[in-house]
Amino acid sequence: MPRVVLIDDEPPARRGLTRMLAAFDDIDIVGEAGTIDQARDLVATLRPDAVFLDIELSSGKGFDIITDLSPDTAVIVVTAYSLYAIDAFDVAALDFLVKPVDPDRLETAVNRLRERLAQQQPAGAVKTRPPARILLKSMMSSVMVSVNTITLLQAEADFTRVHLDSDQTYLAGGLLGKFEADLPSPPFCRLSRSLIVNLEQIHAVEWQAGGRGVLRFSAAGREIPLGRSATRRLRQLLDD
Known part of the structure; x- marks a missing residue:
């Protein structure tokens, strides 16, 4: 089922597109964003199959x-300005829809998305089983830990600080994105650019207060303060 995010600063436009996409039973709208920052937060957390993207925000x-x-x-x-068509295809956009969106053109775009996903995941393909353990390498040592014992991971420059439920921490080589993959x-979810x-x-x-959280x-009662965007993302995850 294609998981999509709608990015448009006009709520009526998002509502209209939501109604039109409801005609496709296999399309799952997993989030909406009205600003650049909100969109970045959503795509980092949800990693959707596709974004329906307005240009003039x-x-x-x-x-x-x-x-x-x-x-x-x-x-x-998805834009009201056809002049962006060349720019859209310069960034390898899958399709270009002009507002008001024509239902037939939307169906074409959805079919293209389905075809793209089918090519990425061949029929009968078996998903790789998540690892039960993961190797943490540092300059001084390497240690194998159970994935289930990891509580959180924090980016530290070109390294990643891995926290375990035993209150031990390891500074492992590799960027946070490597571990995310x-x-x-x-259950592992990225709440910000520096925290999983x-x-x-x-x-x-x-x-x-102020939209923040802890x-x-x-x-050992470890506490991790969260900024507003990370707190908002956590709320979304816990409400799903």
């Missing part, structure tokens, strides 16, 4: 988030 150009997308995420441009999702948490290891969450893990 009040917070900037929709093209600004293209570099934040996984190469596997398809871009379907290796860990099963769920194991949802199954969270002991409690304290929702604070994560508490059972091991």
